[in-house]
Amino acid sequence: xxxxxxxxxxxxxxxxxxxxxxxxxxxxxxxxxxxxxxxxxxxxxxxxxxxxxxxxxxxxxxxxxxxxxxxxxxxxxxxxxxxxxxxxxxxxxxxxxxxxxxxxxxxxxxxxxx
Numbered sequence: 001x002x003x004x005x006x007x008x009x010x011x012x013x014x015x016x017x018x019x020x021x022x023x024x025x026x027x028x029x030x031x032x033x034x035x036x037x038x039x040x041x042x043x044x045x046x047x048x049x050x051x052x053x054x055x056x057x058x059x060x061x062x063x064x065x066x067x068x069x070x071x072x073x074x075x076x077x078x079x080x081x082x083x084x085x086x087x088x089x090x091x092x093x094x095x096x097x098x099x100x101x102x103x104x105x106x107x108x109x110x111x112x113x114x
Contacts, residue, residue, distance in 0.1 A: 001035075003015055003022070004017065004022070004033065005030065005033065005035070006022050006026045006029070006030060009023070010022075010023070015029075016029075017029040017030075017032050017033065018032040020032065031059075031106065034103035034104045034105075034106070035103055042087045042095060042098060042099060042102075043087065044086065044087045044088035045086060045087075045088065046086070046087055047083065047084050047085060047086055047087070048074070048079050048082055048083045048084075048085065048087060048090070048094075048098045048101070049070060049074065049083040049084060051087060051098055051101075051102060052070050052073060052074070052079075052098070052101045052102055052105055053066060053070055055101075055102035055103075055105045056069055056070060056105045056106070059105055059106040061105065061106060069105065070105075073101045073104065073105055074101070077097045077098075077100060077101045077104075078097065079094070079097055079098065079101060082094055
């Protein structure tokens, strides 16, 4: 994972992510990666929708795309029913879904094709 994210250089060979060489085009390659750690680091005083929106903003999602992107991700991760609940009041399973939604927020358009 450290090599995939560019944290450490590969000792040999090359790493290609979605057609981008991590050594030559690190920003393009990294923009194709979503990471969801095992221990879910969430802002528990935000709602699921607020957290996903925050992640979209951090990942420089176009402002004109944010609303549709968030709605798309909420549907695909089955979070529509709990989108306005505080994360601290969600079950562990829902918290994991919220974390996954945050990890894939930038890739919502590609999510359909996988």
